[in-house]
Amino acid sequence: MKKQAYYRARAPLRISLCGGGTDVSPYPEEHGGMVLSATINQYAYVSLRPRRDSRLTLASLDYDTVAKYDHPRRVRLDGRLDLIKAVVKGLRVKGGADLWTHSDAPPGSGLGSSSTMVVALIGCISAWQGRPMTSYEVAELAFRIEREDLGLAGGKQDQYAATFGGINFIEFQRDATVVNPLRIRSDVLNELQYRLLLCYVGTTRESARIIERQTESYREGRTSVIEALNRLKAETLEMKKALLLGDVDGIGELLHQAWENKKRLDVGITNKRFDHLYRVARKEGALGGKMPGAGGGGYFLFLTRFDRKHRVAAALERLGGQVVPMSFENRGLTTWSSSVSGTRRARS
Numbered sequence: 483m484k485k486q487a488y489y490r491a492r493a494p495l496r497i498s499l500c501g502g503g504t505d506v507s508p509y510p511e512e513h514g515g516m517v518l519s520a521t522i523n524q525y526a527y528v529s530l531r532p533r534r535d536s537r538l539t540l541a542s543l544d545y546d547t548v549a550k551y552d553h554p555r556r557v558r559l560d561g562r563l564d565l566i567k568a569v570v571k572g573l574r575v576k577g578g579a580d581l582w583t584h585s586d587a588p589p590g591s592g593l594g595s596s597s598t599m600v601v602a603l604i605g606c607i608s609a610w611q612g613r614p615m616t617s618y619e620v621a622e623l624a625f626r627i628e629r630e631d632l633g634l635a636g637g638k639q640d641q642y643a644a645t646f647g648g649i650n651f652i653e654f655q656r657d658a659t660v661v662n663p664l665r666i667r668s669d670v671l672n673e674l675q676y677r678l679l680l681c682y683v684g685t686t687r688e689s690a691r692i693i694e695r696q697t698e699s700y701r702e703g704r705t706s707v708i709e710a711l712n713r714l715k716a717e718t719l720e721m722k723k724a725l726l727l728g729d730v731d732g733i734g735e736l737l738h739q740a741w742e743n744k745k746r747l748d749v750g751i752t753n754k755r756f757d758h759l760y761r762v763a764r765k766e767g768a769l770g771g772k773m774p775g776a777g778g779g780g781y782f783l784f785l786t787r788f789d790r791k792h793r794v795a796a797a798l799e800r801l802g803g804q805v806v807p808m809s810f811e812n813r814g815l816t817t818w819s820s821s822v823s824g825t826r827r828a829r830s
Contacts, residue, residue, distance in 0.1 A: 485821040485822065486531060486821065486822055487531070487532065487819060487820075487821055488529055488530065488531050488819065488820045488821070488822060489529070489530040489531075489532075489606050489607075489609050489610045489817065489818075489819050490527070490528065490529050490530070490606060490817065490818055490819070490820060491527070491528045491602045491603070491605035491606035491609065491815065491816065491817045491818075492525045492526070492527050492528075492602060492815075492816050492817075493525060493526050493598045493599075493601040493602040493605065493644040493645070493814065493815045493816070494521035494522060494523070494524070494525055494598070494643075494644060494647055494811040494813070494814065495521065495522055495524040495525060495526065495585075495586065495587055495593040495594055495595055495598050495644070496519045496520060496521045496522065496593060496594045496598070496639075496640065496643035496644065496774075497519065497520050497522055497593065497680070497774040497781075497783050497808075498517060498518070498519045498594075498639060498643075498774045498775065499517075499518040499519060499520060499721060499733075499737070499774075500517065500518045500714065500717050500718040500721045500736065500737070500740045501515065501516050501517030501518055501639075501714055501715060501717075501718035501740075502517055502637065502639065502714070502744070502774070502775070502776075503637070503696065503710075503711055503714055503744065503747055504516060504517065504654070504711050504714055504715045504718070505517055505637035505638045505639045505652070505654050506635075506636065506637040506638075506693055506696065506697060507697070508697075508700070508701070509700060509711055510638070510654035510655065510656070511655075511656040512656075513711075513712070513715070514653065514654065514655055514715075515637075515638075515653070515654035515715065516651065516652065516653050516654065516715055516718045516719070517637075517639045517651075517652050517654075517718060518649070518650070518651055518652075518718055518721055518722060518725070519639055519643040519649070519650055519652065520643075520648070520649040520650075520810055521643055521644065521647045521648060521649075521810070521811045521812075521813075521814065522593075522680075522808050522809065522810060522811055523808065523809045523810070523811045524586035524587055524593065524806075524808075525585070525586055525598075525602075526583070526584075526585045526586070526595060526598040526599040526601070526602045526644070527583065527584045527585070527602060528581065528582070528583050528599075528602045528603050528605070528606040528607075529581070529582045529606070530579050530580070530581045530582075530606050530607065530610050531579060531580045531581075532577065532578070532579050532610060533577070533578035533579055533580060534578070535578045536552065536553045536554070536577065536578040537550070537551065537552055537553070537578045538550070538551045538553070538554045538557065538570070538575070538578055538579060538581075539551075539579075539580045539581065540563050540566045540567065540570070540581050541580070541581065541582045541583070542563055542566070542582075542583050542584075543582055543583065543584040544583070544584055544585055544588070547562065547563060549562060549563050549566075549567070553578075554570055554575040554576060554577070554578075555576075557570050557571060559571075559632070564632060565596060565599055565600055565603070565628075565632070566581065566583060566603060568600075568627045568628075568631050568632050569600060569603040569604055569607060569627055570607070571631070572604075572623065572626070572627045572631060573604065573607050573608060573611065573613075575607060575611075579610070581606075581607075583599060583602075583603070585598070585599055587781075590775075590778075590779065590780060591682070591775070591780035591781055592773050592774050592775025592776065592777075592779075592780030592781045593774065593775065593780070593781060594639075594640035594643060594644060594775065596628070596634075596640075597624060597625075597628060597636070597640030597641045597644060598640065598644040600624040600627055600628055600641070601620060601621070601624045601641055601644040601645050601815055602644075602815065604620050604623055604624055604627075605620065605815045605816075605817045606817060608620075609817040609819070617645045617646055617661075617814065617815070618659075618661075620641075620645045620815060621641040621642045621644075621645040621646070621659070622641075622659075624641040624644075624645070625638055625641045628641070634690050635690040635691075635693040635694045635697065636690060636693055636776075637693070638654055638659060639652055639654075642659060642661055644814065644815065645814050645815050646661050646663070646814045647811060647812055647813045647814025647815070648663050648664075648810075648811075648812045648813075648814070649663070649664050649666060649671075649725070649810065650662060650663055650664065651664055651718075651722050664722070664725060664726065665726075666725055666726065666728075667728060669728070670725070670728040670730065671810065673728075673730050673788075674725075674730055674733070674785075675808075675809055675810055676788065676791075677730065677734075677785055677786050677787070677788055677791060678783065678784070678785055678786075678808065679768070679783070679784045679785075679786055679791055679794055679795055679798075679805060680781055680782075680783055680784075680805070680806045680808040681781065681782045681783075681784065681795075681798045681803040681804065681805050681806065682780070682781050682803065682804040682805075682806055683755075683756065683759060683779060683780070683781065683782050683798075683802070683803050683804075684779060684802065684803075685778070685779030685780075691750070692748050692750045692751060692776045692777055692778055693776055695748050695750065696747045696748045699747070699748070706746050707746065707747055709746075710743045710744070710746035710747055711747070713739075713743045714740060714743050714744065717736050717739055717740045717743070718740075720732075720736055721733055721736045721737075721740075724736060730785070731769060733770075733785060734768075734769025734770040734785040734786075735769060735770055736770065737769070737770030737771055737772050737783070737784075737785055738764075738769065738770030738771070739770070740770075740772055741760070741770065741771060741772035741773075744772060744773075744777065745777075747777075748777070750777065750778050751773070751776070751777030751778060752773075752777060752778075753778075756773075756779075756782070758801070759782065759798060759801055759803065760782070762797050762798070762801060763782075763784050763786075763794050763797065763798060765797075766790060766793045766794045766796075766797045767786050767787045767789070767790020767791070767793055767794050768784040768785065768786045768787075768790075768794050769785050769786065769787065770784070770785055771783055771784035771785065781806070782798075782803070
């Protein structure tokens with residue numbers, strides 16, 4: 483039976499520990515931004531099968547949506563699978579292919595799933611094209627496709643986190659972005675992972691709207707927003723120090739402080755239900771926590787006392803949350819090829 487060649491890519495989703503918001507223009511150009519992020523064992527996946535003809539089939543397995551074109555040059559952005567289409571256009575795809583995408587978390591969940599998917603798409607298509615790219619080149623292209631080509635509001639950390647993988651201190655300046663991998667002791671990483679709790683609270687949201695309002699407030703010179711961003715940046719430096727010194731309890735308190743400052747960026751970041759969930763989690767033994775994305779729903783991340791994690795989890799699930807197993811992932815964007823026998827062709 484004839485084997486068919488596939489190109490595949492996988493990029494990890496991330497939890498933003500501190501500094502989210504300081505990576506959103508124009509703040510980093512004017513003040514310098516910095517974030518702490520960690521990739522986890524949830525992923526965005528892409529598979530690509532070359533075709534002998536010029537036809538292009540794009541499919542999202544998550545949404546059961548397919549778009550078909552006689553030739554890649556006929557691809558148009560129309561609100562349907564635009565993330566995939568923008569990468570096809572950005573990489574100037576000329577040949578025919580069948581392409582599938584799938585993510586472990588939905589867009590709007592706060593884990594950077596949209597940007598991570600763009601990174602995985604770039605990795606898969608560039609491998610097929612035989613076009614080597616550095617990690618910085620992949621992340622920058624992903625940022626340009628999302629923020630410039632598609633005009634989606636957002637920051638810069640997600641593209642870099644997904645591409646590089648691991649726990650990173652990322653600095654954003656006017657002319658450069660620098661990724662600093664942190665060398666954290668294994669016992670600190672194990673303790674941190676043991677006490678972190680990731681909970682899906684529902685109500686996925688369009689992060690772009692929250693970020694657009696935050697940016698508008700910053701441009702208008704709203705003092706509370708500027709002060710909150712400055713504090714988030716300072717707390718990022720403090721959390722980096724706590725990580726390197728192994729002060730896990732201190733990280734919990736800094737998560738709490740960062741959440742209090744993050745809520746000052748926009749009214750849509752939290753609501754009465756999320757505030758209640760947070761108060762209950764703190765009462766049951768969470769030292770601190772935050773939504774790891776723009777806010778407004780998706781996932782909540784908590785750092786708990788070691789002997790209270792089960793109580794925090796039970797309380798959150800009683801209130802409608804869904805605790806999700808999580809571990810750190812050190813690898814970033816990964817690509818490979820596969821030969822599969824007898825795989826049925828996609829509808830075309």
